[in-house]
Amino acid sequence: MTYTPFILASASPRRLELLKQIGLVPSAITPADIDETPHKGELPRALALRLAQQKAIAILQKEGHFIIAADTVVAVGRRILPKAETKDDILYCLDLMSGRTHTVYTGIAIKAPDGSLKSRVVATKVKFKNMNKDEKSAYIDSDEGIGKAGGYGIQGLAESYITQINGSYSNIVGLSLYDIRSMLLSVRFFGSKES
Numbered sequence: 001m002t003y004t005p006f007i008l009a010s011a012s013p014r015r016l017e018l019l020k021q022i023g024l025v026p027s028a029i030t031p032a033d034i035d036e037t038p039h040k041g042e043l044p045r046a047l048a049l050r051l052a053q054q055k056a057i058a059i060l061q062k063e064g065h066f067i068i069a070a071d072t073v074v075a076v077g078r079r080i081l082p083k084a085e086t087k088d089d090i091l092y093c094l095d096l097m098s099g100r101t102h103t104v105y106t107g108i109a110i111k112a113p114d115g116s117l118k119s120r121v122v123a124t125k126v127k128f129k130n131m132n133k134d135e136k137s138a139y140i141d142s143d144e145g146i147g148k149a150g151g152y153g154i155q156g157l158a159e160s161y162i163t164q165i166n167g168s169y170s171n172i173v174g175l176s177l178y179d180i181r182s183m184l185l186s187v188r189f190f191g192s193k194e195s
Contacts, residue, residue, distance in 0.1 A: 002191030003184070004113070007062065009055045009069035014155075014174040019068075022177055032058040032069060044075035045105050049121045052107030056117060066189060067111040070175050074150025076102045084151035087140050093151030094139065099130035101164075102150065104172045108180055112187050120183065122176040124167030126154075131161055 001023055008016065011031035019026070032055035038047050048071050055069035074081045076096045084090045096102075104126060109119040131139075139158060145151040152158040154172045168176040184190065 004066055004189050004191075005062075005064065006066040006068055006189070007059055009059045009067055012070075012174050014153075015070060018170055018173060018175045018177060019180070022181060026068070027065065028062075030059050032056075034058050036071070038080055043078060044073045044080050044103065045121050045123065047071075047080065048073040048105040048107035049109075049119060050107070052109040053117060053119050056109035056111040056119075059111075061111065061113070061115070064113050066113060066184075066187070067109075068180070069109045069111075070106055072104060072106045072149045072174055074102060074104050076100060081150045083147065083149050084145045085147070090140050090145040090151040091136060093145070094128075094131060094136045097128045097150070097152075098136070099128065101125050101127040104150070104167075106171050106175060108175065108183060110183055110187060110189075116187075118183055118187055120179060122168060122171045122179045124165065124169075124171045124176075126162060126166075126172060127164040129161050129163050135161065 005027040007028045007030050008026035009030055009032045034054045036051055051071035052069050056067050059067050081093045082089050104124045106122050111117050142157050144153050144156045170177045
């Protein structure tokens with residue numbers, strides 16, 4: 001499979017691994033430095049889309065390169081959960097998600113070499129079991145939730161508390177592989193060997 005060189009506008013090691021899983025390796029990783037604060041009244045889906053688009057636009061484009069950007073927002077209803085920086089943040093998220101369904105929204109934006117922008121939002125519903133105090137403490141003490149949207153990463157201990165997933169599993173990790181591949185096919189990213 002041949003493909004056009006691309007820049008990944010994300011510092012997420014999970015997104016990099018997901019892209020490698022389908023044979024895509026960026027020629028450069030250039031995280032976009034943008035303000036990720038939600039606008040007043042902004043809904044989770046709209047936030048994920050706006051941030052992905054802004055990240056793609058913020059990166060200086062090399063000639064002949066695509067830019068791939070993404071942003072993940074976790075929400076319970078309309079309430080946007082933080083990217084956990086402390087153990088208290090993780091507890092706040094677990095308290096909200098315990099026994100309920102939340103939605104993981106990932107905005108994906110692809111800037112083509114000609115400057116055109118293609119974007120979409122992928123939503124996956126995730127249900128956590130009703131977690132008791134000990135289970136929450138065990139997860140918080142694992143430190144797996146630090147630095148992650150919604151205070152958890154599915155590829156670890158948290159998966160043992162999830163009772164149901166409706167949608168893309170890789171979207172919960174950080175990037176829907178089906179959606180990124182179909183978007184890249186639509187913008188002629190792949191060479192002639194791609195079927």
